Amino acid sequence: MTAPPTLMLVDGSGYIFRAYHSLPPMSRPDGTPVNAVYGFTTMLLKLLADMKATHLAVLFDAGRHTFRNEIYPAYKAQRPDPPADLIPQFPLIREAVRAFNVPCLEREGLEADDLIATYAARARATGAQVVIVSSDKDLMQLVRDGVSLLDPMKNRAIGPDEVREKFGVDPDKVVDVQALAGDPVDNVPGVPGIGVKTAAQLITTYGDLETLLARAGEIPQPKRRQSLLEHADNARLSRRLVTLRDDVEVSETLEDFALGAPDPGVVRSFLTENGFRSLLKRVEATLDTAPDPASPDTPAAVAQGVESVPDDYHLVTTLEDLDAWIAEAHASGVVAVDTETNSLKARHATLVGVSLAPRPGRACYIPFAHRAPKTEGLDLEGEGAGAAVTNIEDKDKALARLGALLADPSVLKVGHNIKFDLHVLAGAGLDTVTPLDDTMVLSFVIDGSRHGHGMDELAQRHLGRTTIPFEAVCGKGKNQITFDLVPLDQAVRYAAEDADVTLRLHVVLRQALLAARLVRVYETLDRPMIPILARMEQTGVVVDAVRLKTLSGEFARRMADLETEIHALAGRPFNVASPKQLGEVLFDDMGLPGGKRSSKTGAWSTDAQVLDTLAGEGHALPALVLDWRQYAKLKSTYTDALVEDIDRATGRVHTTYSLSVTTTGRLSSNDPNLQNIPIRSEDGRKIREAFVAPPGFCLMSADYSQIELRLVAHVAAIRALREAFAQGQDIHAITAAQVFGVPLEGMDPMVRRRAKAINFGILYGISAHGLAVQLGISRGEAGAFIAAYMARFPEIQTFMETIKEQARAQGFVETPFGRRIPIPGINDRNPAARAFAERQAINAPIQGGAADIIKRAMIRLPDALSEAGLGARLLLQVHDELVLEVPEAEIDATRDTVRRVMSTTVALTDAQGVTTVPLDVDVGVGPSWAEAH
DNA sequence: CTGTTCACG
DNA sequence: GACGTACGTGAACAGG
Structure with missing residues (x-):
């Protein structure tokens, strides 16, 4: 028989305020205040270190409005707002809880205490011991056999004796006493003239609240009797306010709160980011120990330790060895794959080698096209002294066997930015890789733009491991060599590590994805995009080089003409492309008004808006520069550059899409960017x-x-807009009609344009100034438009x-x-x-x-x-x-x-x-x- | 390597 | 009352 499980339920919200008020102000390097975060983290570490619990959860209040306000609006209503320097600490504290792999729960309309009561009741019903970590007296009502309270500040256990000492009654009568005594801090009315002492005495005498109220007429003291009779309803109301709900519908079971070891990388980065160096030092020792014996099978426990398996890397040059590694991959059902090439342009890269990692720590490198460095003279198969180069034997057979593994539906292939490898492998004739997973995309779905998603950075962050940098193997600058010239012993260390780290990251990130409840986003939105984008990139789009070259010539002629005119007007030649020189010409030489200096460098601003204003005032030079700039942009960024991007073999331009760059989840396109091909101007449009x-x-x-x-x-x-869309109406016109009160028919295009600008403003998080700039109107007018919009579509404000x-x-x-x-x-x-x-x-x-x-x-x-x-x-x-x-x-x-x-x-x-x-x-x-x- | 400018949604 | 302002990208270029 084992001891019953012990569930600790922590009153997070209560603790935040205590930590905040008991610690002096502290802030991290970026200025964010962190004293409450520090206090909270310390408390959490202590609970975890004591190892008294097998299960743990932290509960928070959600918002200020709860069902108790429905019953009694004044409940906790006079509470002041939390101090300004505490507010930013709330999310950080939740982050602390999650960093230590502890569930963190809150529920709209409920206080943390209600969740605690509910989970306590459920856990107790399964025979578990429950310890509530809080110093809030309101939780004393929950104390009973199997449920105790722990004051984390005083480190004092509170059992039935302590409750009786505080309230003068057994725990199950605490709510009756509170109902009579009330609580001025929370605005619980109670019965006037009755405090805890009297209440306890009354409840002890009469048994419970209802009996007391029914027999209030028997009370000898006239004032007390009258007050009780008069405020009986207040007492009943108060009882409802202080009674915690233990019947909230929840889906979590005790097992969801099982303690699992945290991800050491997450813990480290949390403590580092908040500047808790002393705490990091303190926990460092525990982070690398064996998995938590309490729950060895939780996913977190599996992820824990993945960074401490020793490296076991091998060079593979025979088919026999290769087959053994493929067999290992079949046995484990998952293999990390990484390709080494001689170019960053995946579609043109030749396959230099492949690394495989079937289990954490275990990886191999298979060289396909390594060469000996030229300096050694004639050296046909690498027999030269000290520079032996042995690629895998029988490359065709090796590729075929690798191809079978990659196409095998029973083995998951994991890569870091695997889309790159898909192109390289396709170039070597291996065009089926399925199923697949991508640690870069996983990281993006979990953490978005919180940090970069390069492998080196993730290895540091999640595995506490510094990977061999590419430069260490290939050098940098003009002395950089291609990977096929890297000696095999170094190539193995570098390439096998890449596959190994990818596999280790996969373990950590899959677990994190699950914990963050993001599996669906990854599985339905991002993961399936990988092969789709790979195919689009592979296909490319046909671009007519002759047409672009003709346009380039046309643009060049216009620029030359404009430049002559500009220099004439300036009275001297200067570099039109230099904003610095242009600013000097405009504002120093010519002394034009309206110059703005950039706040950062103090240089004259010469952007389109400034030039446009000057042109509007009748100055010729700025208008010509605007024209010149347009042609310069179109020529250098599009007509000239795009020709160079046409693939000689396909006659097409092949962009690269990225799934893990933008903050919002959009794609981005680069090399070349095909998402910003001109359309708005007449000349630009010709590029299309x-x-x-x-x-x-x-x-x-x-x-x-x-x-x-x-x-x-x-x-x-927004009802009005929904209806307009449902009826297929002109949405900007409808907006104009609603906001400005003009009829739809015969609408002034200017009015519609304004409405359109407001609609766009809404998408961007409108500001009066932004709208004013956009429409060239005063901020006051813009503010009035916004007010009118908000009045017509009030849902937008909510x-x-x-x-x-x-x-x-x-x-x-x-x-x-x-x-x-x-x-x-x-x-x-x-x-x-x-x-x-x-x-x-x-x-x-x-x-x-x-x-x-x-x-x-x-x-x-x-x-x-x-x-x-x-x-x-x-x-x-x-x-x-x-x-x-x-x-x-x-x-x-x-x-x-x-x-x-x-x-x-x-x-x-x-x-x-x-x-x-x-x-x-x-x-x-x-x-x-x-x-x- | 950073800042400015400008092409797109 | 002052302050700094629409959201998201990638690329070319100047200048230090």
């Missing part, structure tokens, strides 16, 4: 004419109409307040699909920084939600097209637009399928499953992107 379809095909562009505004209408439940509150409390906001977006500055001391974070908090769920939607459509689309027997191929994604190349004979059918998939894969519905806002898709077709869009 160079994006064309191959013979027999045409380009199709399908874009979501107003997707972000629809999401606002959905998320913020949405904004709610989302900001969520950001403040949790440090992140969520898209409607559950993606988490950290908002780090939300509790910043600096009001401007805080305001910025608040606008981010408002925009993030909208922009991120739209990104989630188009991801779902992209994941679904290729299958839908092939199910329909269509040969269209996805080429590009530009946030709300998809570009495909479509066989000319299949245009109509493809248009139908694309529109259906994009508008129905995700439905925006209310709690009843009724669609709130439809998703509309505009589809265009043409020989070039310019004509399709």
